[in-house]
Amino acid sequence: MLNELLLTFAQWLDTHQWSTDIHESIYMYSWIEATHVLTLMIFLGMLCVIDLRMLGAIFPNVPASKIAERLDKPMIIGFVVMLITGFLLFYAIPVRSTQSIWFRIKVVLLILAGINAFMFRAKMQASSGTWDLDPIPPKRIRIGAIASLVLWAGVVITGRTIAYDWFDCHKQLPEFMYWAAGCVNELAALEP
Template identity: 70%
Template sequence: MLNEWLLALARWLDTHEWSTALHESLYMYAWIETTHVLTLMVFLGMLFMIDLRMLGLAFTEVPASKLADRLDRPMMLGFAVMVITGFLLYYAIPERTTQSIWFRIKVVLMIAAGINAFLFRAKMLAADGSWDEDRRAPKRMRVGAGLSLLLWAGVVVTGRSIAYDWFDCNKDLSYLMYWAAGCVDELARFE
C-alpha cells in the first residue's frame, strides 16, 4: 500500500519538467551533488566535534554545553543545506531513488539519528551544566554520542551506496530484496 503510494508520488514527480531538466543537466546535477557531499564538512564536522567532546576526546578544556551551544548553529545550517540539496537530488531521480534499498535504509537511519539527537538534547538541557567541566560527559551522554557517530556513519555509507545499481529493481533479485526495496511491479509477478 505504502509502496504503491510512494511510487505514484515518485512517478508524478518524474513527469515534472524540472525533474528531467535537473537529471539531464550537464553541470547542475553535479554541482548539487558536490554541494551535498561537501556540506558534510559543515554538518558532520561540527557533529563529530560535539560527540568527540562528550567522549572526552576533543576540546576537553572547553565546557561541554558551551561547545555544543556554539557549534549548534553552524551544524544546523549545514544540515539545512544537506536537506535542500538532498531533496533536489531525490527530485532529479525520484522513481529509482524511491525503490532503492539504500535510500530506504538511509531514511530509517536518519529517523533513528533524529530521535537520538532529540533525546541527547533533552538530557543535556536537563543536566543544566552539572558535568560541564568534566573531561568526559556522563555515561548516558557518551552512549548518545557514540550512537550518533555510528548512525551518521551508516547514513553516509548508505547514502553513497544509492549510486550503485547492485540491488536495483530491474535486477534479478530475491523476493525479500524486492520487498525491502519496494519493487511494486516485480513483486506483482510473485502473486
C-alpha cells in the first residue's frame, strides 16, 4: 500500500515540466549535485569537529558546549543547503529514486541520525555543566558521537550508491528486494 502511494507521488512529480527540465539540462543537474556534495564539507565538516570534541579527540582545552554552540549555525546552514539540493535531485529523478533501495536506506538513516542528534543535544544540554571542561566527555556522550559519525557515514555511502543500478527494479532480484525497493510492477507480476 505504502509502496503504491509513494510510486504514485513520484509519478506525479515526474509529470512536472521542471522535473524534466532539471533532469535533461546539460549543466543544471550537475551544478545541483556538485553543490550537494561540496556542502558536505560545511555540514559534515562542522559535525566532525563537534563529534571529535565529544570524543575528546580535538580541542580538549575548550569547553565542549562552546564548540557545539559556535559551530551549530554553519552546520545548520550546510544542512539546509543539502536538504534543498537533495530534494531537487530527488525531484529531477523521482520514480527511480523512490524505487532505489539505497535511497530508502538513506532516508531511514537520515531519520535515525536526526533522532540521535536530537537526543544527543538534549543529553548534552541537561548535563554539560558536569563535564563541559573535561578533556574526554562521559561514555554516554562519546557513544552518541560515535553513533552520529557512523550514521552519517551510512548516509554518505547510501547517497553515493544511489547512482549504481545493482538493485534497480529492472534487474532480476529476490522478491524481498523488490518489496524493499518498492518495485510495485515487478511484485504484481510475481503474484499468482
